[in-house]
Amino acid sequence: MSDLPLIAGVELGGTKCVVLLARGPEAIEERVELPTTSPDETLTAIEQVIDQWQGFAALGIASFGPVSIDRTAGDYGSITSTPKPGWAGTDVARRLAARYDVPTGFQSDVVGAALGEARWGAAGGLADLAYVTVGTGIGVGLIAGGVPVEGLTHSELGHIRPQRIAGDDWVGVCPFHGACVEGLASGPAIAARAGMKGQDLPADHAAWDGVVHALAQMLHVVTLTGVPRRIVMGGGVIVGSQFLLPRIRAALRASLNGYVALPEIEDVDTFVVPASLGHNAGPLGAIVLGQQALLDR
Amino acid sequence: MSDLPLIAGVELGGTKCVVLLARGPEAIEERVELPTTSPDETLTAIEQVIDQWQGFAALGIASFGPVSIDRTAGDYGSITSTPKPGWAGTDVARRLAARYDVPTGFQSDVVGAALGEARWGAAGGLADLAYVTVGTGIGVGLIAGGVPVEGLTHSELGHIRPQRIAGDDWVGVCPFHGACVEGLASGPAIAARAGMKGQDLPADHAAWDGVVHALAQMLHVVTLTGVPRRIVMGGGVIVGSQFLLPRIRAALRASLNGYVALPEIEDVDTFVVPASLGHNAGPLGAIVLGQQALLDR
Numbered sequence: 406m407s408d409l410p411l412i413a414g415v416e417l418g419g420t421k422c423v424v425l426l427a428r429g430p431e432a433i434e435e436r437v438e439l440p441t442t443s444p445d446e447t448l449t450a451i452e453q454v455i456d457q458w459q460g461f462a463a464l465g466i467a468s469f470g471p472v473s474i475d476r477t478a479g480d481y482g483s484i485t486s487t488p489k490p491g492w493a494g495t496d497v498a499r500r501l502a503a504r505y506d507v508p509t510g511f512q513s514d515v516v517g518a519a520l521g522e523a524r525w526g527a528a529g530g531l532a533d534l535a536y537v538t539v540g541t542g543i544g545v546g547l548i549a550g551g552v553p554v555e556g557l558t559h560s561e562l563g564h565i566r567p568q569r570i571a572g573d574d575w576v577g578v579c580p581f582h583g584a585c586v587e588g589l590a591s592g593p594a595i596a597a598r599a600g601m602k603g604q605d606l607p608a609d610h611a612a613w614d615g616v617v618h619a620l621a622q623m624l625h626v627v628t629l630t631g632v633p634r635r636i637v638m639g640g641g642v643i644v645g646s647q648f649l650l651p652r653i654r655a656a657l658r659a660s661l662n663g664y665v666a667l668p669e670i671e672d673v674d675t676f677v678v679p680a681s682l683g684h685n686a687g688p689l690g691a692i693v694l695g696q697q698a699l700l701d702r
Numbered sequence: 703m704s705d706l707p708l709i710a711g712v713e714l715g716g717t718k719c720v721v722l723l724a725r726g727p728e729a730i731e732e733r734v735e736l737p738t739t740s741p742d743e744t745l746t747a748i749e750q751v752i753d754q755w756q757g758f759a760a761l762g763i764a765s766f767g768p769v770s771i772d773r774t775a776g777d778y779g780s781i782t783s784t785p786k787p788g789w790a791g792t793d794v795a796r797r798l799a800a801r802y803d804v805p806t807g808f809q810s811d812v813v814g815a816a817l818g819e820a821r822w823g824a825a826g827g828l829a830d831l832a833y834v835t836v837g838t839g840i841g842v843g844l845i846a847g848g849v850p851v852e853g854l855t856h857s858e859l860g861h862i863r864p865q866r867i868a869g870d871d872w873v874g875v876c877p878f879h880g881a882c883v884e885g886l887a888s889g890p891a892i893a894a895r896a897g898m899k900g901q902d903l904p905a906d907h908a909a910w911d912g913v914v915h916a917l918a919q920m921l922h923v924v925t926l927t928g929v930p931r932r933i934v935m936g937g938g939v940i941v942g943s944q945f946l947l948p949r950i951r952a953a954l955r956a957s958l959n960g961y962v963a964l965p966e967i968e969d970v971d972t973f974v975v976p977a978s979l980g981h982n983a984g985p986l987g988a989i990v991l992g993q994q995a996l997l998d999r
Contacts, residue, residue, distance in 0.1 A: 557830055560927055
């Protein structure tokens with residue numbers, strides 16, 4: 406790993422940031438956590454950390470979003486329409502790229518975590534995968550051939566409207582879509598429906614049926630993009646449960662119903678797996694983004 | 703266009719094949735149509751055409767599917783599990799690549815049409831787009847950065863299970879999924895539900911409501927992959943109707959509900975457009991595949 410380039414990586418999260426100087430998971434030279442406060446205070450604190458570092462060849466940034474990743478757009482490198490107070494329209498990548506004058510990669514935090522899990526985590530070096538996070542929100546990162554799938558923007562497949570279980574017409578909690586997958590199966594959705602947090606909800610509670618169904622429908626869609634050889638699942642709702650992943654796998658298998666007759670998918674226990682890098686997936690993804698920016702010069 | 707390389711392109715369709723010697727739409731030197739019969743008879747007829755041609759630098763093949771596009775798989779280059787009698791397991795790309803010893807590109811017919819429309823058709827040179835065909839089946843081709851989005855396989859987003867209109871529980875016609883989008887909105891689905899072909903069905907027939915809703919839900923998903931800057935729609939069901947596209951646009955806009963606040967998407971009349979290359983989209987896509995194979999050597 407020592408022959409990989411040294412990269413400065415930033416994971417900009419909604420509540421905290423992680424700044425990493427590393428070549429990979431076994432070659433982390435520095436790791437600093439900072440609280441996410443106002444935009445300028447937070448970015449200045451990040452700069453004060455990186456200013457002390459020397460010898461990094463590139464910079465990678467994985468940010469909470471939505472973010473503008475369209476290099477042809479005037480707002481490239483910024484956080485766009487976030488509801489987080491004060492942060493909408495904040496330039497992140499252009500500011501940091503100008504300060505350090507090294508190749509800079511910029512993506513959403515979900516894509517960052519996907520890249521981290523792809524390179525060093527539960528995807529075991531596969532170049533084609535999806536990373537799904539189920540927590541306060543629901544996000545999907547798609548990686549094909551080792552690089553993020555992107556065009557106009559990053560994936561927002563957490564906001565698709567799934568087929569419902571017959572007879573279930575609960576309206577969901579998404580302010581845009583009501584009963585989209587995030588509106589049905591995110592942490593806040595579970596709490597709203599069941600009256601308690603998912604981690605306190607018994608495995609046999611009926612509310613899980615709708616959660617499992619919605620997540621399996623999203624995985625059905627993710628599978629049919631054709632991209633993933635494996636789907637890695639993380640986030641608080643998944644990590645906090647022993648029974649959820651097996652139920653999601655069974656529901657996905659039933660929903661696809663043998664349509665894509667490939668062994669990678671039919672062996673659902675190796676197709677849908679839990680994340681393995683934990684809280685380092687995002688920062689390590691930022692390191693991968695820096696490495697890719699170096700290659701893209 | 704004369705400085706583009708000369709390519710031999712093959713569109714292998716379910717009922718006919720088109721073999722093209724061309725550099726682009728305004729530089730077509732030869733065009734031959736052949737019926738699709740048995741695998742060996744059809745491929746031999748294609749070879750007899752190409753054997754007469756000289757000076758092509760690469761070969762592109764866009765085939766009805768499903769096809770194996772995974773270069774690490776033993777069946778790469780073949781048609782896999784098609785219901786078309788005699789064709790399941792037919793090697794296409796390896797046979798033709800070995801015969802002509804030039805770089806060879808191979809993809810599904812939908813991806814081929816997507817590449818054709820992207821380069822020379824309704825996508826107006828955009829590098830990021832989706833092509834959706836609605837006919838006997840429903841297919842989606844995703845192009846990002848000018849190349850097909852692929853990982854394990856090609857997209858099969860016609861087989862996602864959409865949210866339904868409240869109170870509509872028609873079971874659909876897909877043998878795998880019943881009421882997936884193809885099972886609700888393909889030509890055979892419309893005929894099964896309404897008792898007549900779509901082209902004969904009045905615009906105010908209630909059956910269109912379910913068709914429009916299912917297609918708009920699929921476009922909602924395609925949009926949220928993040929890939930397309932434009933969605934191009936073709937296929938018999940779309941081409942045969944004056945009112946369908948405006949209704950799909952309106953339903954898509956209502957379904958997204960402003961969630962992705964980008965001008966490319968919000969201007970739904972330029973975001974969702976009809977295909978423009980007609981029956982040449984596939985063969986010209988095969989030419990693009992050959993050009994890409996040349997670059998990938």
